[in-house]
Amino acid sequence: MRRGHNLGAVGEFNQAVILDLIRRAPDGLSRVEVAQASGLSAQTASNITRRLIDGGLVREGERLITGPGKPRTLLRLNASSRYTVGVHLDPTVITYALLDLAGSVVADHRARTPTAPDPAGVIADMAHEISAILERQSIPREQVLGVGIAAPGPLDASRGNVLDPPMLDGWDVVPLRDALSQATGFPVVLEKDVTAAAIAELWVDSGPRRDNFAFFYYGTGIGIGLVINHEVLRGASDNAGDMGHIMVQADGPVCSCGRRGCVGDLVVPHRIVQRALAAGLIAADSPVDRADFDDVDRLFTEFTVLAMRHDAVSREIVMGVATQISRAIVSIVNLLDVDTIVFGGPFWRRIEPALLGAIRHLVNTDPALIPKHPIHIENSGIGEDVAAIGAGCLVLDQSLAPHTSALLISR
Amino acid sequence: MRRGHNLGAVGEFNQAVILDLIRRAPDGLSRVEVAQASGLSAQTASNITRRLIDGGLVREGERLITGPGKPRTLLRLNASSRYTVGVHLDPTVITYALLDLAGSVVADHRARTPTAPDPAGVIADMAHEISAILERQSIPREQVLGVGIAAPGPLDASRGNVLDPPMLDGWDVVPLRDALSQATGFPVVLEKDVTAAAIAELWVDSGPRRDNFAFFYYGTGIGIGLVINHEVLRGASDNAGDMGHIMVQADGPVCSCGRRGCVGDLVVPHRIVQRALAAGLIAADSPVDRADFDDVDRLFTEFTVLAMRHDAVSREIVMGVATQISRAIVSIVNLLDVDTIVFGGPFWRRIEPALLGAIRHLVNTDPALIPKHPIHIENSGIGEDVAAIGAGCLVLDQSLAPHTSALLISR
Known part of the structure; x- marks a missing residue:
């Protein structure tokens, strides 16, 4: 049930809006620009920026002379406050x-x-x-x-x-x-x-494609962070974002859930390492399990270096993974109508040169894709420490x- | 990017909140109850109800005597306005x-x-x-x-x-x-x-389970309406809600998209009719295609009547469909962490007696289900005209x- 509107919270909300505007403008904003961009009155915007300066969150920078009038003082976030x-x-x-x-x-x-x-x-x-x-x-x-x-x-x-x-x-x-x-x-x-x-993506990157997107997290396991209308989707118990059991390969191996070809079982680093070992592309002294974290990490790096050579065997493994990820992405796009998928996580950067372009092509040409707009497939601008x-x-x-x-x- | 808060819209928003409260109280609400439930001041609530009465949207009903004070007048929606x-x-x-x-x-x-x-x-x-x-x-x-x-x-x-x-x-x-x-x-x-x-579900049924739910639409085709935090999820181009290409059966038939076992190709009425025809449960003069709308409708009814007898052959068809739908539901629940799935649509009521309990059991015992809370599987309270x-x-x-x-x- 909706509750009424909380007038007392308006001031805090508007303060957050203005702080957000200043934070997202590394070159600084004048008070006039703050008022224009927020849609608030000049007086309200000025009162709020005063509070932010007094609290040490915002600082006044250099003065900008743009015409015959009073020079404008640029407001900048005081990042170290x-x-x-x-x-x-x-x-x-x-x-x-x-x-x-x-x-x-x-x-x-x-x-x-x-x-x-x-x-x-x-x-x-x-x-x-x-x-x-x-x-x-x-x-x-x-x-x-x-x-x-x-x-x-x-x-x-x-x-x-x-x-x-x-x-x-x-x-x-x-x-x-x-x-x-x-x-x-x-x-x-x-x-x-x-x-x-x-x-992290919402906070660090505020581009126009960040209103409806999914963040594909590629780590020891995989998962998907969802942003709808510029807010994260957490779900009824804050556990949204599990995509592991989306089926993507009819003749895939049997997953722990009993189905075949679950994406979370197929595309994770230790599975790629196992496939590369089985194909003889890389070698290990003993079989590698998902719990052998150091071996998986080292052998995964070895494989991704080899994959850059585009030989037939590594290409088959890479295209299999790209197809599996793309099919899961298409299911998610069809369901939620997001227009951007951002890829990142601790294992992503190493395999990205081999995967990103293939996924972009496969998703956008998939006959199962329903929305008519292009799906943007992008790397996270944030490093491996994204979470x-x-x-x-x-x-x-x-x-x-x-x-x-x-x-x-x-x- | 967030914009500032629109003070001019507060009045309209609060009016909508109060109208919504009165609409959802078929037994009427007093002004005091309206103020309490909305969290607004007595004066604000009273001003708004006055506007709603003047506009003919709300009418004053009987007076309620609950104590020594002034009797309270009950406010009711003027439905025929x-x-x-x-x-x-x-x-x-x-x-x-x-x-x-x-x-x-x-x-x-x-x-x-x-x-x-x-x-x-x-x-x-x-x-x-x-x-x-x-x-x-x-x-x-x-x-x-x-x-x-x-x-x-x-x-x-x-x-x-x-x-x-x-x-x-x-x-x-x-x-x-x-x-x-x-x-x-x-x-x-x-x-x-x-x-x-x-x-329709949001508007007609405002129970506590209606904050995060999915509406499974069962018609000539299938689809899923999504409600997150009490608002419908439309997506970047308003095309959210397509679940047809979620794979649910590894050895299923090849779908138009090239994958095997897509749920939208498996569980729709004409496919059930085709399976019942192939099993000899029902009979038709010629093969039935999805475009033979009248034949599909009639034969689907015939099958659902037979399915109530729980013979082995119809039970196998029903359990197959229940499994396929449940797997798709589990993928959606894992992704979005909704806690309720409401089933409805033009073909639902006929097959519901055979399917609903089976789906409830299968979803809640699926080893692939991630959230720890029970998933409520319910019939829509609205009829077949839900859309x-x-x-x-x-x-x-x-x-x-x-x-x-x-x-x-x-x-």
Whole structure:
């Protein structure tokens, strides 16, 4: 049921709109431009920018003389006024990203995720590392807005619990959000990894193609972050974004779910490594399983280097993967009518030269594609730490970005 | 990019919120209850209800004495103050539904869609039938808010064009919206059929399970209407909701798209009829194609009657269809994390006794299902005319319902 409109929230919403405008204008904006772009009155815009300057979030830059009138002072984000820490818990690696208010990465760090099932130990390590990052950068704790943590689903988001994610043994119902908050003393927000990645894209890249898009996350596993009408789609229990069991190959191997040819079972790095091993393209001393993280990583790199030679055998493997991913993408585009798919994640950059063009061609020429507009297939502009950066952006987003839902009176 | 908040729209938004509250309370609401439920001040709520009464949309009913204070006057929707006409263009049948302001069907009508490709003739027929319905009900034209038309996708919604829907020969780029508006003199809104059906569900049933749901439309073809956070998901070009090419059976027949076992090719009525014919359960003089609409309709009914006997052969067909639909539903639930699937459409009611329980069981026990919450599998409370009713509700929705997007300043 809709609730009435919350007049008290209008000021905060408009403040978030203006901060968002200034944040997205690296060359600065004058007060007149802020008013024009926001659609607010000059007086309202001016009052809000004053508050933002007083709070240290925005600073006045150089004066711009454009005509006979009063010179215009450019407003810029004061990026070093606030910070957040994003953490990405992956079965293989824990990634940390310290972000400033502009969403720029000030520092980052990676550590191998312990394979022994010890959530309490992992959380203690995380808290220690967060403190160490802030100390190394000499950032006082009061300038930190909070910590965002991205974790594989399924999650119980309302309680802040990680449920039983695949490949993280011993992580059954772990209260990650509250435990990390207690260990660090910071407010913590928990988000599904693919949703965090989509938030990073929204926050860092504001191009016109970013209203309806899907973020294809290519890591140890795959997933899809969804953005509809410029807001992330989280779903009824905040677990949206699982695409692993979309069937894409009728004669594919039997998945753990009992169906054949599920995309999440076919296109992940350890499967590509297994196919390349079976074809004799690369070699290993013993069979490689998905749990052999280091071997998978090394052999995957070997394969992607070989694939650049475009020999028939590696090309067959690459085209198979491109076809499988494209079919899943077409199912998603048909369902949601998104017009852009952004690809990223820890394993993406290595295989992208071989895959991206093929996927672009296959998706846009697929006879099963329903929408009549072109589907843009793009690389993420963000690096391999996209989920950690997204987790940090999540804190920025919750603290600062305008959400129309905030305009409704809460129950 | 977000734009600022439109203060001028607040009044209209709050008016829509209050009208929505009164509409959803068939037993009436007092002014105090309206203020409490909307979260608005007593004065604001009272001013708005006064405007609604003056405009004839709301009427004052009996007075309620609940204590020593002033008796409370109950406010009720004046359902017969405004009307809309919903039209559903289907390859088989054109359905008309005259709705009052409460979304109740005042009158309806069905006509066979001409098989000859003649869009202009069909549009002229529609205009004629709309006038005839209004005349038969003695409804003056000035009480009609507009006409909503639901059509199969793909659509060019911005231009109001129907593109090349399957099974509607000759309907390549037909300006349906503007042509029908010209022929009737009413404003016309065009919507994809499955989205219209989802709007009908939102409008008519406001239960707690209606925030994140998918409407499975079972007609000559299948489709899925999506509601996320209580608003319909239309997508970048308003063509969201196509699920036909989700693969669900590895050894299924080859679809027109070249893949095997696409759900939209497997579970539609003419395929069930063909399977029942092949199994000797029912008989026809000649082979039945999807274009033999009358034969498919009659034989489908014959099969569904037989299927109630639960013999081994019909049970095998039914369980095959239930499995195929369930697998597609699981893909959609995993992707979007909806918690409810509502089933309806012209062919649904006949096969529902055989299918609904099986689908409920299969979806909720599927090893591929990711979210941990139960998935509610329900029948639509609306009849077989759901898309026509939804098209009418679309006009009500656009005219009356609160949308947070209306709070943003338009470009």
